[in-house]
Amino acid sequence: MTSPLLDRARAGDHDAFAELVDPYRRELQLHCYRLLGRLADAEDAVQETLLAAWRGLPEFEGRASVRSWLYRIATRRCLNAVRDAGRRPPLAPTPPFEAPEPTRHNEVPWVQPYPDVLLPEPAYLHRERVELAFVEALATLPPRQTAALVVCDVLGFPLTEAAAVLDTTAAAVKGALQRARSTLRSTATATAPATAPAASRPPAHGSxxxxxxxxxxxxxxxxxxxxxxxxxxxxxxxxxxxxxxxxxxxxxxxxxxxxxxxxxxxxxxxxxxxxxxxxxxxxxxxxxxxxxxxxxxxxxxxxxxxxxxxxxxxxxxxxxxxxxxxxxxxxxxxxxxxxxxxxxxxxx
CATH class of the missing domain: 3.10.450.50 (Nuclear Transport Factor 2; Chain: A,)
Structure with missing residues (x-):
């Protein structure tokens, strides 16, 4: 069953469409950032998502929620962007002085920070899911594993709904999710120094x-x-x-x-x-x-x-x-x- 707001939007009412999608803009941008690792790319993906949603309204029958439908479009746009552009590192800056020999090299130098002013309010309740270390870890995974982990573990979609978002089967999502979790656990173990103490919780936000x-x-x-x-x-x-x-x-x-x-x-x-x-x-x-x-x-x-x-x-x-x-x-x-x-x- 469709809502009066959705019916107005499908009839070509731009204000109704804006009212329909605006509550999801910030969380969609954060979702795209997690998948792409770059602020500018995430902003572009959200704009493309909303344009595709506007054009696709006549085909949207309302069987899924508007939120799930938008996430499906956004996830597809992000996966296409990664496939089309690859993950080529940007040109590294040249040091103006003779820097000491580095200890190691960054595997994901293209990842950018994300401004707190753009974070949806609930993000602070689970800040470990927006911190740089998490976003960089996601960037080391194959794109579809990243998407499965974000959709299921971060957004909390059940397998059947995640399968619809990812245009695949629940079994395929489950497999990708298991591999992603295993890789992240292995990476965390491999990169932790042998003598490192157990991590402590950071101070409370704004404390x-x-x-x-x-x-x-x-x-x-x-x-x-x-x-x-x-x-x-x-x-x-x-x-x-x-x-x-x-x-x-x-x-x-x-x-x-x-x-x-x-x-x-x-x-x-x-x-x-x-x-x-x-x-x-x-x-x-x-x-x-x-x-x-x-x-x-x-x-x-x-x-x-x-x-x-x-x-x-x-x-x-x-x-x-x-x-x-x-x-x-x-x-x-x-x-x-x-x-x-x-x-x-x-x-x-």
Whole structure:
């Protein structure tokens, strides 16, 4: 049975269609982000989904819910996008100084952060399903396994409904789901250091402890106080800089990189503006007034387990961060001519 709102939308009422689909926009975008790993790609997929839904309204008979129908379209668009474009890593930025040898290389350097301002409200109740580590783990799976895991384990669709969303059988979904779960468990076991302690829950979202850790990190980072930064880290912490593939694991390796960066800057200091990404604290980073990466912190108890600095300055507008930033509130932001040329996008 169709609803009066659906009947109006099928009759060509654009306002009725908007009223029908608007409640699902944010969760659809987050769904597409989980499948694609990139904010811009997720936004494109949602637009394509809504256009396809509008065009396909005459064929929609209302036997499934509007939500399930939209997820079916969105999932198909995302799987097609991955198949058509592949997962080619973006061009890695060139370090402007001789960086230490990395500990390891990032398998999924194309993954981007997701602004908290775009998260549906319930996402904070299950923030482990939006954190960077989870999205990156999803990106290592075959696309249909990723889709099965997201639709069943994250969204909670039963097998029969998930099969309709994925255009397959319940048995096929169950098989893909089992393989995805097994791979993620194996990956987590293989990448965990043998001496690593059990992970602790991060501080509550927006809590005083979370703010304290963020403030201490920001104070130490902008002062180039490497020892103070290292004191905030877990023993198995690591530093990543997507889309550069380099990763530095352990306090000693991270300290080596931070000291090399500070030596190259020769007294020039970063500025940080707070933001949030993937239900985690973050900062817009600036050097000489120009964007110099987006820093996201992964917290583990009362310590920082991971520092991810995304070297993609095109992300700043999505996080509400200005394109230029001056340390002194009384001074104007520097002009393009006054900005430090070494802090251009794509630099470390």
């Amino acid at each position: 005083a402890e979370e703010r304290r850790l963020g403030k201490q990190f920001a104070t130490a980072f902008v002062a180039d106080d490497v020892d103070a930064v290292i004191a905030l880290l877990t023993d198995d912490a690591w530093l990543a800089m997507p889309p550069a593939p380099h990763q530095y694991a352990g306090p000693a390796a991270i300290a080596g990189f931070l000291r090399a960066s500070a030596a190259w800057r020769a007294g020039r200091r970063y500025s940080l503006l707070p933001t949030r990404a993937n239900a985690q604290p973050g900062f817009g980073c600036y050097l000489g007034g120009a964007p110099a990466g987006l820093v996201v912190l992964t917290l583990d108890g009362d310590r920082i387990a991971r520092i991810t600095r995304f070297m993609d300055d095109s992300l700043f507008p999505a996080f509400g961060l200005p394109r230029t930033f001056s340390r002194s509130p009384a001074s104007a932001a520097p002009s393009a001519q006054e900005q430090d040329p070494d802090a251009a996008p794509g630099r470390w």
